[in-house]
Amino acid sequence: xxxxxxxxxxxxxxxxxxxxxxxxxxxxxxxxxxxxxxxxxxxxxxxxxxxxxxxxxxxxxxxxxxxxxxxxxxxxxxxxxxxxxxxxxxxxxxxxxxxxxxxxxxxxxxxxxxxxxxxxxxxxxxxxxxxxxxxxxxxxxxxxxxxxxxxxxxxxxxxxxxxxxxxxxxxxxxxxxxxxxxxxxxxxxxxxxxxxxxxxxxxxxxxxxxxxxxxxxxxxxxxxxxxxxxxxxxxxxxxxxxxxxxxxxxxxxxxxxxx
DNA sequence: ATGGTAGCCGCGCTA
Numbered sequence: 551x552x553x554x555x556x557x558x559x560x561x562x563x564x565x566x567x568x569x570x571x572x573x574x575x576x577x578x579x580x581x582x583x584x585x586x587x588x589x590x591x592x593x594x595x596x597x598x599x600x601x602x603x604x605x606x607x608x609x610x611x612x613x614x615x616x617x618x619x620x621x622x623x624x625x626x627x628x629x630x631x632x633x634x635x636x637x638x639x640x641x642x643x644x645x646x647x648x649x650x651x652x653x654x655x656x657x658x659x660x661x662x663x664x665x666x667x668x669x670x671x672x673x674x675x676x677x678x679x680x681x682x683x684x685x686x687x688x689x690x691x692x693x694x695x696x697x698x699x700x701x702x703x704x705x706x707x708x709x710x711x712x713x714x715x716x717x718x719x720x721x722x723x724x725x726x727x728x729x730x731x732x733x734x735x736x737x738x739x740x741x742x743x744x745x746x747x748x749x750x751x752x753x754x755x756x757x758x759x760x761x762x763x764x765x766x767x768x769x770x771x772x773x774x775x776x777x778x779x780x781x782x783x784x785x786x787x788x789x790x791x792x793x794x795x796x797x798x799x800x801x802x803x804x805x806x807x808x809x
Numbered sequence: 810a811t812g813g814t815a816g817c818c819g820c821g822c823t824a
Contacts, residue, residue, distance in 0.1 A: 559824085560816055584824090586817070611817050612824095657824055665823090697824095751824090753813035795815075795824080 551646075551803045552577045555693035555766055556787075557654070557749070557796035561585040561616070564794055565593050571787055572600050577800065578620045579645055581652035581693040585614030592616070607638045614638050615652045615694070619645040633675035640676075642683065648774070649687035651680065653694035658715050666715065669697070673724035681731050690771040692733060695749075695796065697765050698725045700735065704764035706745060716763055734775035736768045736801035737783070748783050749796045757788055768801040777803040 554577040558564040561582065572580070580602070585592070587608045597604055597618060607628040608614035615638060617623055623643035630640055639654040653676070658669035684690050698721045702708035711717045729735065737746070747762025756762060770778055780802040788797045 563816070584816095611822085659823080751813085752815050755813095792815090 551579070551805065552800055553579045553581075553650075553691060553693060553768055553803070554798050554800045555581040555583070555652070555695070555768055556798035557583040557695040557766060557794060559584045559586075559794040559796065561587050561593065561614070562591070563792065565596060567787060567790060567793075569596065569600055571784075571798065572597075572602065572618070575784065575798070575800070577618075579648075579650060579691075580618040581650065582616040582618065583614075583652070583654035583695045584612075585616050586611060587614055605641060605643050607641045609638045612637070613654055615641045615654050617641055617643050617645075617650060617652050619643070619650075621646045623650075630675055630679045632679050633672060635672070639672070644687065647687075648689045648691060649683055651683060651690070651692045651694075653692060653696070655695060655697045657697045658721070660715050661713065661718050670720055670724065673721075673727075677724070677727050677731065680728065680733075684731060684733075684771060688771055689773055690733070691774065692728065692769040693767070693799075693801075695765060696725065696767050698722065699763040699765055700725045700767075703744070704747070706747065706761045706763065711763070716765055728769060732772050733769035734772065734778075736770050736775065736778050736781040737764070737799065739775060739778055740781055742781075746783055747797075748799050750788065752795050757793075766796055766799045768799055770801065770803075774803060779804050
């Protein structure tokens, strides 16, 4: 079973690339962020024709999340019940016995800003809700754009980024708190190339110079981490013309169900 | 030196 997360930065613009990528990569479960579409404009037909069922929660211009799955998603929940939020950043569903949470964590703009406070509050509310999800289904995935580079090795220039947005200690502490619930960063279950990143700024030739950060993650609960056989970042889509600024990230689980 | 690009909607905001 292959799980993926991809911030597409406008599903309208990236739909042709998404359909190509689904065909080529054959993921079983996909978490999309920044769809930037109202629900009545969601390209349901096109995606269903590619063999996926969908659940989505979107809005105009900003944010928006979606789940794509080979099997039928059930028990769909939009948003965190403990954190009333106009912004469409969270959708959860159960797929083949696995509980999946697709998240688009706020960017935070700048340390100390109002948006930074909102980001930390959003993350503060995420942890207890995730704990509840974990208690009701121990097979849990949390995947998406976390807008957090967990460690210095996830940053192209840790000195320049020290204490900056995406790297500050409170953001990293919030990430560690999620791990503290028993979630594992699937990417770090395996040996990985140095300077592995998932996002590169469109400006200043960021991708060409590999000046990126690893801010997109797939976290797995322990029973799923035990089944994880591979994790990777698919840089190929970032090389395309008119790419998203994020690359898809993937985690593969073996077929066996835990006892 | 506070730049640059992309997507959105509309001439600014967010990332």
